[in-house]
Amino acid sequence: MQVEELEHQLKMYESVKNDYLANQAPKDEVQEYQELMDKLTLLQEDTKTEKDRLVKEALENEKKVKALNKYQQMVRNVLNSNKMAKSKILNRDDLIKEQDVEIETKEGQITTLQKDVETKKQLIAQGEKQIQETQQALQKRLDEIRAAYKMNKMTKAHFEKRMAQVRSDAHQKVTALSNANAQYQAQLQQTNAQLGQTQGELQKTQGMLAQKEGEARGLEGKLGEAKGQLGAAQGQLANAKGQLAATQGKLASTEGQLNSTRGALDATKGQLNATIGKLNSTEGQLNATQGQLAKAKAEIEARKSVAGEIQKGFAKAGVKADIDLQTGDVVLDFGQAYFESDSDRLKSEMKGVLEKAMPIYSRSLFGNPKVSDKISAVEIIGFASPTYQGRFIDPQSAKPEDKQALKYNMDLSYRRANSIFSYMLDEQNMKFDHQRELLARMKVSGRSFLEVMKVPNRNIATAAEFCKQNDCKKAQRVIIRFSMDTKK
Structure with a gap:
C-alpha cells in the first residue's frame, strides 16, 4: 500500500x-x-x-x-x-x-x-x-x-x-x-x-x-x-x-x-x-x-441556494422581482407605484411590496444555517432618474448647473434607499422573523443611473426626447444585495 x-x-x-x-x-x-x-x-x-x-x-x-x-x-x-x-x-x-x-x-x-x-x-x-x-x-x-x-x-x-x-x-x-x-x-x-x-x-x-x-x-x-x-x-x-x-x-x-x-x-x-x-x-x-477557488465555488453555490429560496418565496407570495440566480441580487419591481419625481416618500403600494418581500428575503438569508453566519452585509441601493427639471443630464458635462444636477440626483438616490431602510427599521410598520439580524447588517447607498443604463447618444436636449430613445423605467428601481465573508 x-x-x-x-x-x-x-x-x-x-x-x-x-x-x-x-x-x-x-x-x-x-x-x-x-x-x-x-x-x-x-x-x-x-x-x-x-x-x-x-x-x-x-x-x-x-x-x-x-x-x-x-x-x-x-x-x-x-x-x-x-x-x-x-x-x-x-x-x-x-x-x-x-x-x-x-x-x-x-x-x-x-x-x-x-x-x-x-x-x-x-x-x-x-x-x-x-x-x-x-x-x-x-x-x-x-x-x-x-x-x-x-x-x-x-x-x-x-x-x-x-x-x-x-x-x-x-x-x-x-x-x-x-x-x-x-x-x-x-x-x-x-x-x-x-x-x-x-x-x-x-x-x-x-x-x-x-x-x-x-x-x-x-x-x-x-x-x-x-x-x-x-x-x-x-x-x-x-x-x-x-x-x-x-x-x-x-x-x-x-x-x-x-x-x-x-x-x-x-x-x-x-x-x-x-x-x-x-x-x-x-x-x-x-x-x-x-x-x-473551492471557497469561491462554495460561495457561488450558497448564493445560488439563497437565490432559489428567494425566488420560490416571492413566486408563492406574488412579489414581482428580478432575481439574479448567480449572485442573489434582487431588483424589486414597484411598477407604476415607484417614487414620485424628485421625491423620496414611499407610496402605500411600495410599502405593501416591502411588507411581502422583506420577510421572505430575511428568512431565506438568516433562516438557512448554512449561510446565516456568513452574511456580512445587506445593502439597499436606490437609483434616481437621469433627468433634472425637464432635461437630460450629461454626467460628462463640466457646466456648473449640470454638476449641481448630478449632485442632486445622487443625493435623491441615497434618500430613496434610506426611506426604505427607515420604514423597515420601525417595528410598528413591519415585524418579521430575523428582522434584527437583517437590520444589524444593513446599509444604504445611492447609484448613478449609468450603472444600469448604457446611453449611446448624449446629445439630447429634453428629458422627453431622452426617455423616448431610452427606457427611463430601468432607472426606477431598488436593488437589495447581500455580501458574504469568504473566511467563515
Whole structure:
C-alpha cells in the first residue's frame, strides 16, 4: 500500500510538473529545465564511457603484470645459470677460493635483492588487483543502490546520501592502495639501485678472478653471456615497469577527470534540485489557488441556494422581482407605484411590496444555517432618474448647473434607499422573523443611473426626447444585495 501511495504521489507530482511546464512556466524556465535534464543525461553517458575505459585499462594492466612475471622467471633462470657456473669455478683451484667466496656472497646479495624486487612487485600487483576489486565493488554497490532507488526502497535523500557515502569510501580505499603502491615503487627503485651497486661489485670481483684463473675463462665467458641475458631481462623489466608507471599515471589522471565529472554532475543535480524547489513552490501556490477557488465555488453555490429560496418565496407570495440566480441580487419591481419625481416618500403600494418581500428575503438569508453566519452585509441601493427639471443630464458635462444636477440626483438616490431602510427599521410598520439580524447588517447607498443604463447618444436636449430613445423605467428601481465573508 505504501508503494502504491508513493507511485500515486509521483504520478501526481509528474502531472503537476508537466502541466506547469506546459501551461504556466515561462519559456526561459522551461528551456533551463530542458538544458539541465540534457546535461544530466550527457554527464551520465560520459560517466559510463569513462567507466568502460577504466575497465579496459585495468585489463591491460593485468596483461602487463603477467609480462612482468614472465620477465622475473627469465631473471630466475639467469640466476640459476650463474649459480651453476660459479659452482664449477669453486671446484677449480684453492687459489681462487677467496674470490669464489666473495662472488658467492655477492650472488647471495643479488638473490636477496631479487627476492625483495619480486616481493615488491607482488605487493604492487596485489595493490592493483585490490584497486580493480574496489572499483568493481563500487560499481556493483552503485548499481544496487540505483536499483533500490528505482524500486522505491529508499527515498531520494537517502539515495543521494548512500551514493555519496559509497563513493567516498571507495575513493579513500583507492587512495590508500595507490599510496601503498607508490611506497612500494620507491622501495623497488631503492632495491634496484642496491642491486646495480652489488652487480657492479660482482663484476669487479669477477675481473680479479679472470686474472688469477686462466683455466676458468671459458666458464667465465659463459657466465658473462648469462649476465648479458640477465641485463637484457632486467632492461625488459625496467621497460615494463616504466610502462606500468605510465599506465598508473594515466589511471590517476583519469580518476581526476572522473572526480571532475562527478563534481559537474553534483552541480547539475543542485541546479535540478533548485528547479524542483521552484516547481514545489508553484505547486504550493497552485494548491492555495485551488483552495481559494473551492471557497469561491462554495460561495457561488450558497448564493445560488439563497437565490432559489428567494425566488420560490416571492413566486408563492406574488412579489414581482428580478432575481439574479448567480449572485442573489434582487431588483424589486414597484411598477407604476415607484417614487414620485424628485421625491423620496414611499407610496402605500411600495410599502405593501416591502411588507411581502422583506420577510421572505430575511428568512431565506438568516433562516438557512448554512449561510446565516456568513452574511456580512445587506445593502439597499436606490437609483434616481437621469433627468433634472425637464432635461437630460450629461454626467460628462463640466457646466456648473449640470454638476449641481448630478449632485442632486445622487443625493435623491441615497434618500430613496434610506426611506426604505427607515420604514423597515420601525417595528410598528413591519415585524418579521430575523428582522434584527437583517437590520444589524444593513446599509444604504445611492447609484448613478449609468450603472444600469448604457446611453449611446448624449446629445439630447429634453428629458422627453431622452426617455423616448431610452427606457427611463430601468432607472426606477431598488436593488437589495447581500455580501458574504469568504473566511467563515
